[in-house]
Amino acid sequence: MRVPLSWLREYVDIQLTPEQLAERLTLLGMEVKGVERWGAEWRNVVVGELLTVEPHPRADRLHLTTVSIGSGEPLQIVCGAHNIAPGQRVPVALPGAVLPGDRRIERTEKMGIASAGMLCSGDELRITSDGEGILILPADMPLGAALVDLLGDVVLDVDVKPNRGDALSMLGLAREVAAVTGAPVRWPEIDVIESGRPVGERLTVTVRDPDLCARFVGRWVSGVRIAPSPDQVQMRLLAAGMRPVSNVVDASNYVMLEMGKPIHTFDAAAIHDGRIVVRRAVAGERIETLDHVERHLADDTLLIADPRGPLAIAGIMGGAGSEIGDATTEVIVESAVFDPISIRRTGQRYALRSEASLRFEKGQELRLARIGADRTAQLVAAWAGGAVAPGRVDTNPEEPREARVAFRPSRVNRLLGTALSTAEQRDLLRLVGVATEEAVPASTTIVIAAGTRPLSVPAGTTETLLAVVPTWRRDILIEADIAEEVARVRGYELVPAMLPRTPTPAWRPDPLELRDAVRATLAGAGLTEVVTLALVSPRHGEVFGWSSADIAARGETAAEGSPITVTNPLSSEHAILRQGLVGSLADVVSANLRHGLQDMAIFEIGKGYGRSGEQAIEWWRAGLALTGAGDPAAWNRPARPVDLDDAKGLAEMLCRSLGLEPSWTALADEGVLHPGRAARLAGRDALGALCLAGRVGELHPRLLEAWELRTDRLVVAELSVAGLSGGALPGVRSTPPPRFQASERDLAIVVAREIPAAVVEAAIRSAGGELLRTVTLFDIYQGAPLSAGERSLAYRLVYSAGDRTPTEQEVEAAVAAVTASIAAVVGGRIRS
Template sequence: MKVTYNWLKEFVDFDQSPEQLADLLTMLGLEVEGMENYGAGMDQVVVAVVEEKRQHPNADKLSVCRVNNGREIVDVVCGAQNFKAGDIVALAQIGAVLPGDFKIKRSKIRGEESCGMLCSEKELGLAEESAGIMILPPTLVPGTPVFESLGLKDTFFEIGLTPNRADCLSVIGVAREIAAKIGTSVKCNRIAVPEHGPSINSSITVSVEDSELCPRYAARAVHGCRIAPSPEWLVNRLAAVGVRSINNVVDVTNLVMMELGQPLHAFDCDQLVDSRIVVRRALEGEIFTTLDSQQRVLVASDLVICDAGGPVALAGIMGGENSEINDSTTSILLESAWFKPAAIRTTSKRLGLHTESSHRFERGTDIDGVIRALDRAAALVAELAGGTVAQGFIDVYPVKSVPPAISFRPERANALLGIKLSSKVMIDILRGLECSVTEMTDGILMVTPPSYRIDIEREIDLVEEIARLNGYDNIPASMPIARVISDRPSLHQRLESMLRNILVAHGMNEIINFSFTTPDAADKLLMSDVDPRRSVIKLANPLVEEQSVMRTSLIPGLLEAVAKNISHRSLDLRLFEMRRVYINRQNEEMPHEPIYLVGAFTGAREREGWGNSRDSIDFYDAKGVVENLLEELHISNVKWVVDTPETFYHPGKSCSIMVGKERLGTIGEIHPTVQKNFGLEKPVFCFELYFEKLVVLHRLKAAIVVPSRFPDSTRDLAMLASDCLSAEKILETVKGIKAQEIEHAEIFDVYKGAGIPTGFKSIAIRIRYRSYDRTLTDDEINIIHSRITENLVSKLKVSIR
């Protein structure tokens, strides 16, 4: 937002210098990002009178002038021809420095001495182009600085506003802040509109079909106008805040917008079909040409201003070519309205059309300031463009907006800000902001903010106002108070850290994926239609379609990471992830969010190098990592039940990890179809563990088993068994004897080949016997060993070799 020092002075009386005012505004939260002193250092450019003008004796296109600067008469050589003797001009005296660092010196031009320069608007930085020297009003006093005499000496402020401070997108808004800070009031003179024409209702009709997007629409009519260039003061004022002059009527609407913060629009009444205004939503696919000569395709959410024939303006953004003010315009309709910010913002963003008007409507204007801005514009148009203002105005305002009262606790404000202000001081601050304050019996204040402060909605907003107006620098410095507590990690945190360390020690790398995934993740994993993981939680505003739902499994993200690494020639992978998934629960607001631990293995077992084999990772590599992990957690009695626990595993190459009847997780080779779905050409082995079950079953400390001091004895047993007989079943049968003397049993050899019938395999087990109270004799061991042999033969139908 751009404002000027002199313009602010018209609305509020203050004594601060421009530098002091910049500091004041910055401390109020209106950061002054830049300052420019207009006319500073130009005091050597003074008002002067041309006493005599004669032809240069040695140049046809030059003149020699005798110029009175108020103190003396000096000779000046000039090449312009647009002036005569007696004119008041701008004289840059010797020593003056003009824009562009051009210094005026005494010189001789074609033999004639020149003691200065007669200046044009361009040379003084007042215009981009000029046809000759600047002719000043005859009332100016010779010898006074030109910028001071014309009222152009000013300071410009560039203020950086936060989006919530829409009220300060105007001169009066900034003036209100200054007035509230220094304890004075804003000068708001009564606006007198010279209404001499017929009633506006006799020439214009207005109807609002969508009061939700346009709660208030007001209009005035001015007939018999004359469109012409704006007076110099108006052109200069708009230029000071970066607005280009167009004509007297359009310039008035821009001036009022910058002055009061209310965007206006002027329509050519003669171009409005049936002299009618209709505020409605656009028709889907409706075509409209805006003032920039661009055709816009509208949608049903856009708000448009129409006449009886169709759209004549995009509400709050830009007018149309079909109702533009031009040199032949004689009757105008002035529009002042309040539009719903979200609607203007949506249309502006969709069309890529951002204007000064939309910038204000998007952030919210003052709904109670609609008529004041309309009256101000009508009065100025009547003054600058002539014409007659129609009697009365149209104001479609069916439901009056009333700002709600906010409960405010002074003691709460003091506690939050660390200050000690009395209720009276706070009341004075709030009333200085033009808030209505009612003090209740219990000390609570009921505060109603003014209509232009749409950013004040809650008690904390009022606390911020107290801090701003009292002064941030008046908040005392204090050391923070904090309790020193022992931040001991929880059991879950300790176990998570432990699992990560175990897997990293096994050469695995942790990955972290987004919690969002693609909607077809379940399809890629071949999940059944009744799988609860198909019921996903959809994001309300996803960034991309590939991340539009919350994940219900970590496996898709893991496989995508494997595929991406392989595409970058990282072929030997051991990856894991431990994060939450989000399972939708019927009739419940929040999802179930369990933690899962998953891992993936692919590529070679060892890195390439001298002496290393390049054998591929297989199922048993993955199984070995999980076995070691469970051993580190001291989880015993683990069984590996061969089945197909998940649809994304290869049938016959996967199993469930069981502890008793509790399934701790799954492990297996990924199904070939699933591999293809994720763009994987090589086998991938994965495991999935349920973290909460690990928490329940783990023991941080292993049970201490006192070793026997007596010697052990081992027996080997070879048998011929069916291919379908699992090792787990054999070991269970051995342990089923329940003899205390059996210390350990393991399979140490499996053979298939010559001498072994088809469909069978040779399995050898080694059994270690030991007692805790004596040395076992051969006879005692033989008895137990015989029982084991009989059990294997009778229950498993094996043949002892």
């Protein structure tokens, strides 16, 4: 809320500088977001007095004036306004002046006559909304004085929190200032002079839905003349961020800003028979609101209506039909209290949120309905003339007394970690208008929690006080609220900083342990970690969706279901939750290619999301993407383009870093990966459990094209890793290094080309015997003398034993077993 200090000062004395006040209010919980110098834009604008006003000799619509600014020769200034006369004091922008909007004033010539500056309208200075006439200043303003010194102001931008609707006003903030300084708050004198026919004979108000309208106070002002408000009122409203409209409308806005009570004014002539009905809309009803939009009303919308139909959407916006206009003479003032939830829903339904609805949503005290009505009537009569009809129409004149909230000073200390005496706590509460009573009835209960889960406990024997909460503090309901008031008035700065001395919880494994280890491994291997948006375009789902069932590592969630759709997306580009990481990584590659980068190695650890029925499912995956050079070029070496083996090597390294043995199988064509370069990886632990599962492959060339990826190849992987969702790193079980010599044998095995190397290796291992330690593929050969359908896979087999060097005979026997098995299992032969 924008708070002009000159206005605030009307209700409370302030000795502090604006900056000091801003800091004190911030420390009290009324955060000041900014301190604005209102009028700081008026450079070189001074008070002048019109000496002469003559017609311009060459232009009918212009005047030629002479103006005194106190010292020096009078200035000759050409002016186009018609409201000026000799003797008036006016704002003069001298040559070199800069007006709001960065408008620079220079010495000019208008129709052949020099003009040494400009006389300013209120609009040009942005202090009133009048752009027609020159702003006429009070006659006692000193000649030649800078306007900023006289009319300039300081405006605080105060962030009033949603629970403090009572502070959304000058008076509300004056109370907060008073809590800081101890100065008294001055309420405006509300003195309504009544005359004429009583309001009761002219106006009836029927509330059909008292659940939505707790009180309606109506007043009537007769014989008003619609005109602009006094300049000072306009200045205040503008400084506070509201546009002046007319004296009557401004009066209602002024009261809202002054005391936080939204008020609506109707042209009484538009209200049939003076009969107002507050009721819910009937299906099919329509209203044209003040913004000239025809609105179809839903049947839970609360209306102010007359017997002929809707007049206003209660608390939200008035109707065009009963708007105050230039011809209005009879004014009905509506000062009502509406149900906050209804106002909030209605505002959302029609996308209409106003300064008024904002205040209604936060709840209003019933008392203000009466006070606001009187104050508005007083100001309308003062600014627009007319007579206030005697009396009010009031649907609920009963005003509740202050609520009592019981609290234990000891509990306040226990929450705050302080040792404040009861007397100190009472003194602090008094500063925010909270009185305390010591005489506590025997049946008193302490309200620990209110709202949706209320809880009270008997006062017991602990010292208990009753806080008498002022009616405007609707936020103080429970003991903890009292504790906050005590702390905030005293200053949070005085809460002692301590370190916890309470028991420490039991040890618990860190769910980030394995995830961080995977991150460190991949970054260590040269990959850059990225973090992408989980919300993607539906195209992601269509293009990058894996069609076959996902295989998850042990303990991890499998990807399943259909995409989760956002019902109110910010844009169609971010309308679904992604199901995998590959599309997001492709986006990162694409963006960086456009930046001119060519060689990329990136990874992300993130979630996929899906829905299965009404269940939302989330799963963790590690994704990686490689493109460009696998080994970057150097001055003495050409670049080596990245290929599938790079990604496979990374995935294998990741397996081994987690103590897993990787194995590969070919992956069926799913449309996402190159059908000839797509692999499924299974990483198993020593007991054979699937602890890492995923896909590694080259992105399908069609996708490269569809996603406009300007690169030859993009190699991707998406892996499910046991523990990625929150597991610990597996421990390492070590064995001592072999102390005896190992024996090596090389075997070249000729098999049909379509037999995968992994199958041959598995056959070797299964027949290898207990001395076989490692099997390493070191060469693949095809061509003469082999037949066209054959290839030769050369393996190095290492044999060793823990307690001796294997004998020649043992090794020969083991190799013979492998040879036999190869022939039997994969139809292979040994090439000698």
